[in-house]
Amino acid sequence: MESCPSPRLLEGSRIKLLKLLGRYRGGDAADQDCAERVKALVASEADCALRSCMPGHLTGSAWVVNGGGDKALLLHHAKLRRWIQPGGHADGDFDLMRVAQREASEESGLASIKAVNAEIFDLDIHQIPARGEVPEHLHFDLRFLFRADESEPLRANEESFGLRWVPLQELAQLSDELSVHRMRDKWLALAGAAITS
Numbered sequence: 619m620e621s622c623p624s625p626r627l628l629e630g631s632r633i634k635l636l637k638l639l640g641r642y643r644g645g646d647a648a649d650q651d652c653a654e655r656v657k658a659l660v661a662s663e664a665d666c667a668l669r670s671c672m673p674g675h676l677t678g679s680a681w682v683v684n685g686g687g688d689k690a691l692l693l694h695h696a697k698l699r700r701w702i703q704p705g706g707h708a709d710g711d712f713d714l715m716r717v718a719q720r721e722a723s724e725e726s727g728l729a730s731i732k733a734v735n736a737e738i739f740d741l742d743i744h745q746i747p748a749r750g751e752v753p754e755h756l757h758f759d760l761r762f763l764f765r766a767d768e769s770e771p772l773r774a775n776e777e778s779f780g781l782r783w784v785p786l787q788e789l790a791q792l793s794d795e796l797s798v799h800r801m802r803d804k805w806l807a808l809a810g811a812a813i814t815s
Contacts, residue, residue, distance in 0.1 A: 631712035631713070632660055632661075632664070632712055634712070635660055635712045635713075635714065636657060636660055636661060638736075638737070638738060639653060639656060639657045639660065639738065640657070641737060641738075642737070642738045642741065644741070645800075645804065649741065652741045652742065652743055653741055655743055655758070656676075656741055656743070656758045656760070659674065659676070659758050660676070666758070667708040667709070667710050667711060667712050668708075668709070668710055669707055669709065672753065672755055673753075673755050673756055674743070674755050674756030674757065674758055675707070675708070675755070675756075675757070675758065676707075676708040676712075676714060676757075676758050676759075676760065677705055677706060677707055677708060677714075677717070677757045677758065677759045677760070678705055678706065678708060678714040678715065678716075678717030678718035678721060678759070678760055678761075678762070679702075679703050679704065679705025679706075679718055679721070679742075679759050679760070679761040679762070680703060680704050680705060680718040680719060680721065680722035680731070680761070680762060680764050681703050681739055681740065681761055681762070681763050681764065681801045681805060682703070682704065682722055682726075682728075682731060682764045682765070682766050683763075683764070683765055683766075683805060684765070684766065684767075684768035684783055685765060685767065685768060686768075687765075687805070687809050688785060688786055689768065689783040689784055689785050689786065690703070690783070690784055690786060690789065690801075690802065690805070691703070691704065691722070691726060691728075691766065691772075691781065691782075691783055691784075692781070692782055692784050692789075692792065692793065692798070693725055693726070693774065693777075693780065693781045693782075694779040694780045694781075694782075695777065695779075697749065697777075699779075700793065700795060701782075701784075701792045701793040701795070701798070702793065702795055702798060703761065703798065703801065704718075704721055704722040704725040704726060705717075705718055705721050705722070705759065705761070706721035706724075706725075706777075714738075714760040714762070715733060715736060715760075715762045718760070718761065718762045718764075719731055719733065719762070719764065722764060722766075724775060725774070725775055725777055725781075726766075726772055726773065726774070726781055727771065727772060727773025727774070727775075728766045728767070728770050728772065729770065730766045730767035730770050731764050731765075731766045732764060732765055732766070733762060733763070733764055734763040734764060734765055735763065737762075738760055738761065738762065739761045739762050739763040739801070739804065739805075740761040740797070740800065740801050740804060741758075741759065741760060741761065742757075742759045742761065742797045743756055743757070743758050743759070744756070744757055744759065744797070761801060763805070763808075768783050786802055786805075786806065789802050
């Protein structure tokens with residue numbers, strides 16, 4: 619159920635999110651263009667954190683790595699039928715890191731998910747196909763970096779067909795999602811590692 623905070627709280631939350639977006643430094647021109655589009659949405663649409671905001675709205679995702687940093691948590695999304703990172707709708711919450719952590723916990727059953735830092739790790743704008751009464755629309759997705767304990771049991775919910783800790787060197791065999799590959803590469807650059815894919 620969508621609920622909207624008071625106008626005063628909403629304004630403060632949007633300003634905080636715009637400041638967070640202002641600190642984001644993308645890897646290339648396309649990444650920076652994406653950041654500008656997300657900032658424009660947040661600045662112009664007071665209801666951009668609600669699903670009812672069309673043609674697009676905010677979502678939060680989690681790039682979750684294990685303690686060794688050599689595996690990422692991916693789920694086989696039931697609606698999209700693709701292997702992607704956990705995440706979901708903001709539903710009125712402008713704290714997108716909190717959204718990402720909540721969604722990752724709900725979709726994996728992991729209690730050990732902890733943020734690596736408070737900055738945006740990656741941004742993506744992608745098209746979601748029409749489903750039932752919901753028209754085709756855009757997700758303006760803010761991704762954050764988390765770590766979790768790989769030894770903790772995974773428990774998928776109804777939103778996915780399965781969950782898996784995927785070795786980064788095997789990720790391309792499971793997912794052809796460009797943004798998933800981009801997050802892998804960003805993580806490896808951040809971790810100072812190298813991979814051949």
